[in-house]
Amino acid sequence: MALDERKLDVLRAIVEDYVATHEPVGSKALVNRHALGVSSATVRNDMAVLEDEGYIRQPHTSAGRVPTDKGYRLFVDRLSKVKPLSPAERRAIERFLVGAVDLEDVVHRSVRLLAQLTRQVAVVQYPSLARSSVRHLELVPVSTTRLLLVMITDTGRVEQRIVELPAPRPHEDVTELRRQLNAKLAGAKLVDTPPLVQELVEQSQDNAMSALAVVLLETLVERHEERLALAGTANLARFNALDLAGSLRPILEALEEEVILLKLFDEVQTGSALVRIGDENEVADLRTTSVVSTGYGPGSTVVGGLGVLGPTRMDYPGTIATVRAVARYVGDLLSER
Amino acid sequence: MALDERKLDVLRAIVEDYVATHEPVGSKALVNRHALGVSSATVRNDMAVLEDEGYIRQPHTSAGRVPTDKGYRLFVDRLSKVKPLSPAERRAIERFLVGAVDLEDVVHRSVRLLAQLTRQVAVVQYPSLARSSVRHLELVPVSTTRLLLVMITDTGRVEQRIVELPAPRPHEDVTELRRQLNAKLAGAKLVDTPPLVQELVEQSQDNAMSALAVVLLETLVERHEERLALAGTANLARFNALDLAGSLRPILEALEEEVILLKLFDEVQTGSALVRIGDENEVADLRTTSVVSTGYGPGSTVVGGLGVLGPTRMDYPGTIATVRAVARYVGDLLSER
DNA sequence: GACTGGCACTCGCTACATTCGAGTGCCAAT
């Protein structure tokens, strides 16, 4: 059954009111607060239909209506208008992100900014190693049998590992190893390195190089370790019993699992925001929450994801706008370095 | 007024029971569960004295007794016996920490381990830059006018910053700059570097060196940036209304403030644990919690702090034992690299 | 046929009264 225009207006009004007040909204209140041009009785009839169709529901018989996940979904897809950021918000973003000294700093600042602006839990993924390229590889002799291998990526990430050499090496040799490494690998995408590393080992015939290769492949590529920053968990406590049905604990637990958080960014793209509402989340513990995520990176490429998480009852238009704006700034910042 | 031996026994029993049950403990229950050898009436008299002295209190007139901060303090100082770790716990610690590939990994693993073992919020500080020495400084040319300065410390921390050169430089020059930097600074304590950097600038008369010096001093020394890892915030939700009087929010907020967390480690030493109970905390938002912290580092030096935070009603002997044990393992791990 | 005013009904919430029992303080007896 098709929903006519007015029923959609009613749904929109319910979502907006509920998000604003956090209380089930009744037919009379709706008519008062929105110029719908019809009586409360009519609204009640519309509500009955919306409820039949599963867009809203009653917490208990004599209460007002509350949007369901399906209702929010319709709202997000068809009913909400894009809410442009206020100039104040734009300025806040710029002021906050300018002056970040390194990648660590950029990520930290953005995640806090995001949490602050949306008043929700924010997650920012560090630029994914899998999607980065090698800028430079550095070898630092720690002793004659140990090297520190440092990899610097084009996105500013720095990873280091200790490499145990099979036999002692004078420091001069290290210069040559470094030269070979960089000649072969600098500029290459991390995902493309395994065959290159293989070639290196075969060419050099040097057992030190084999040791290096093992470390490179094992820890930097195969087990490409993602990192995350999290902020604003305190915002979860604002709701607690209210919305999340006292289920704060499992949510906090889920937020500590990197694997779970990374899943949030699985299908992100740069430019458009991905919204997962309530049950649409794969992770059971997050079924009472919604996630708004997007990708970021220089231009329209994706080097990482970021987003926020909050109760399904959230200001979707505002949140989406903020998430996208922050992602754009972060992407721009990255391309500068 | 002096508390005789039995009154102390009563206090100890109250603390232990309250920690175990989370409920105010009455005189009868006490006599049943502990072989005190006296009647409940006697215990009641003792309780009255303990209450006068401020060691315990009644939540309301007809309820049992609950230890006060002062009561916990006395318990920690004089009444609790050290609780040795179970072999299972020792094994857990070893298994968990062995196989950490780099500093990041060590810190992450320890903080999660600590949260898991104590079932509380755990905080681990990265080795403090202020307390580390320079192992090596690396310069990576990014373009002819930009260098990436990478500092590696003896504790395994790696910090990097972009340096803008006043004038373009050929790559060969960089080698010389690097040599000079390391010759002067490698091995020096970070706190001792400022005069050395000054000397470098004067000796070299090179404006590139001046640019480097500015970055070195400004971002690596003056603003010596500390880092932290946090885990187990979900454990806070286990209590919530129960103990923390619904004050979860401010605590979560405090936990997101690095400055506040760092204060927890202000006076730590390696080897002994520092316990701050309730009101003894300087930060107002943490007055309902207790913090058990200690320092870690190779031998008996302190390069960083770690600890846990939980409700004042916590298992102090167990927590103290765990915190110290983890700190020792982390310290040992660090001296290996 | 769509909308509306009116009305009976539902049911969660609040307030108030009552009961129950764990725990206390005190006292006289040992």
Next chain:
DNA sequence: ATTGGCACTCGAATGTAGCGAGTGCCAGTC
């Protein structure tokens, strides 16, 4: 000094009643 006994306190749990926001439905109107 310790103890058994006892009156007392007060929070928690349970029960009852009234209120009111909100609903569903129906008959009437445009």
